[in-house]
Amino acid sequence: xxxxxxxSQFLADSSLFVSAGFLSKDExxxxxxxxxxxxxxxxxxxxxxxxxxxxxxxxPEIGLTLMxxxxxxxxxxxxxxxxxxxTKSLIRHLDSEDLFVRDLAVVVCGRAFATTTASLKDDGSxxxxxxxxxxxxxxxxxxxxxxxxxxACTVILGNKHLRSRFISHPLTCRLLVNLxxxxxxxxxxxxxxLYDATFCxxxxxxxxxxxxxxxxxxxxxxxxxxxxxAKDKVVRxxxxxxxxxxxxxxxxxxxxxxxxxxxxxxxVLAEIAVRQWSNADRDREDAMEDLKVLTxxxxxxxxxxxxxxxxxxxxxxxxxxxxxxxxxxxxxENARKFEYKNFQLIRELIALLDDPTSDAATIAVACYDLGExxxxxxxxxxxxxxHKGKIKLMQLVEHDDDEVKKEALQASAKLLISNWEYxxxx
Numbered sequence: 136x137x138x139x140x141x142x143s144q145f146l147a148d149s150s151l152f153v154s155a156g157f158l159s160k161d162e163x164x165x166x167x168x169x170x171x172x173x174x175x176x177x178x179x180x181x182x183x184x185x186x187x188x189x190x191x192x193x194x195p196e197i198g199l200t201l202m203x204x205x206x207x208x209x210x211x212x213x214x215x216x217x218x219x220x221x222t223k224s225l226i227r228h229l230d231s232e233d234l235f236v237r238d239l240a241v242v243v244c245g246r247a248f249a250t251t252t253a254s255l256k257d258d259g260s261x262x263x264x265x266x267x268x269x270x271x272x273x274x275x276x277x278x279x280x281x282x283x284x285x286x287a288c289t290v291i292l293g294n295k296h297l298r299s300r301f302i303s304h305p306l307t308c309r310l311l312v313n314l315x316x317x318x319x320x321x322x323x324x325x326x327x328x329l330y331d332a333t334f335c336x337x338x339x340x341x342x343x344x345x346x347x348x349x350x351x352x353x354x355x356x357x358x359x360x361x362x363x364x365a366k367d368k369v370v371r372x373x374x375x376x377x378x379x380x381x382x383x384x385x386x387x388x389x390x391x392x393x394x395x396x397x398x399x400x401x402x403v404l405a406e407i408a409v410r411q412w413s414n415a416d417r418d419r420e421d422a423m424e425d426l427k428v429l430t431x432x433x434x435x436x437x438x439x440x441x442x443x444x445x446x447x448x449x450x451x452x453x454x455x456x457x458x459x460x461x462x463x464x465x466x467x468e469n470a471r472k473f474e475y476k477n478f479q480l481i482r483e484l485i486a487l488l489d490d491p492t493s494d495a496a497t498i499a500v501a502c503y504d505l506g507e508x509x510x511x512x513x514x515x516x517x518x519x520x521x522h523k524g525k526i527k528l529m530q531l532v533e534h535d536d537d538e539v540k541k542e543a544l545q546a547s548a549k550l551l552i553s554n555w556e557y558x559x560x561x
Contacts, residue, residue, distance in 0.1 A: 141200040142170040157190040189224040206246035238283040245287030249294040271306040285331040292338035315357040340379040350385035359398040367418040374425040455500035466507035485524040495536040506546030
């Protein structure tokens with residue numbers, strides 16, 4: 136075990152640290168006792184550990200290992216922060232070329248900041264910002280250090296005083312959302328990454344300052360489609376996160392209930408209701424209450440929202456997927472409603488056809504919808520032609536994706552038919 140090896144190293148070299156003036160005899164005695172048996176986590180011991188971190192520059196793993204144990208076990212945690220916040224000796228090890236030292240420093244820094252019992256000020260605030268920027272860099276990498284950074288995030292977000300600063304950082308939360316769809320690593324590692332990322336989103340969901348993050352990213356959709364279909368512990372935390380967002384609205388008016396419904400959450404919740412839990416005592420009991428509340432409340436929303444309302448909401452996301460609101464029945468019942476704001480929704484639908492951010496599935500569905508609009512709205516062909524939709528559909532007939540090609544061809548054919556009543560009758 137690396138920790139025990141580091142402690143043995145300290146015991147072997149402790150006299151050299153005294154003779155070199157790095158530590159006093161009393162400090163070495165305290166630390167030796169801590170390495171040989173369970174230490175007494177006193178103020179004096181904490182001071183000795185801080186000095187070890189500051190002064191044992193050539194052996195940083197010693198001070199960091201002792202500090203890590205101190206932060207995990209010392210009862211008077213706010214006093215430790217008084218020591219740590221007065222020095223940059225922890226943060227400097229983030230640049231170490233030794234992977235063990237660097238990863239240990241990431242976690243120890245996180246634990247040190249998490250000991251604060253009040254909002255950060257002055258030097259502490261600037262150091263925390265520097266630290267978060269470093270964490271964001273690690274989260275963006277596909278390396279083992281990403282896991283270490285995630286561990287540090289779970290520690291930091293356990294402290295309510297740090298959440299708002301974490302949320303306000305321009306990158307950290309968005310990178311956590313991206314990790315929900317990560318495909319790098321083996322299955323076991325991916326599930327742990329997914330759990331840690333979901334846990335972090337759960338922690339920030341308690342703070343309304345996080346609502347723009349959930350509203351302006353794919354966070355809600357990914358929580359439904361990925362977190363709720365993963366291992367038990369991920370499902371449990373994912374449900375709790377979504378329950379925190381239930382009934383909430385972002386500052387710009389995005390309704391999280393509607394986002395969940397558009398992600399087909401009710402189907403997923405029905406599957407969870409009959410799920411076989413591997414650890415029923417731990418995971419199922421916690422999850423079932425959240426499951427019940429989400430199901431009941433969201434079913435109310437489904438009854439309130441008309442299918443046309445749901446169509447408008449989905450179109451706003453820029454992502455379309457097959458379902459009832461993209462069907463013959465939907466268009467036969469709602470085509471006239473698309474006169475709304477001088478055919479604004481039709482114009483948005485046409486814009487999706489050549490939007491560089493549109494995926495193939497969205498383009499295919501948009502082609503289908505335009506064809507059905509032409510079919511069920513008496514002057515639908517003219518509206519589509521007027522807004523350059525016909526030209527775009529014809530261009531998509533040569534698209535690389537077979538589904539897009541098929542839907543574009545069928546939609547173009549529908550634009551050529553002028554008497555749908557005659558076609559239907561025959």
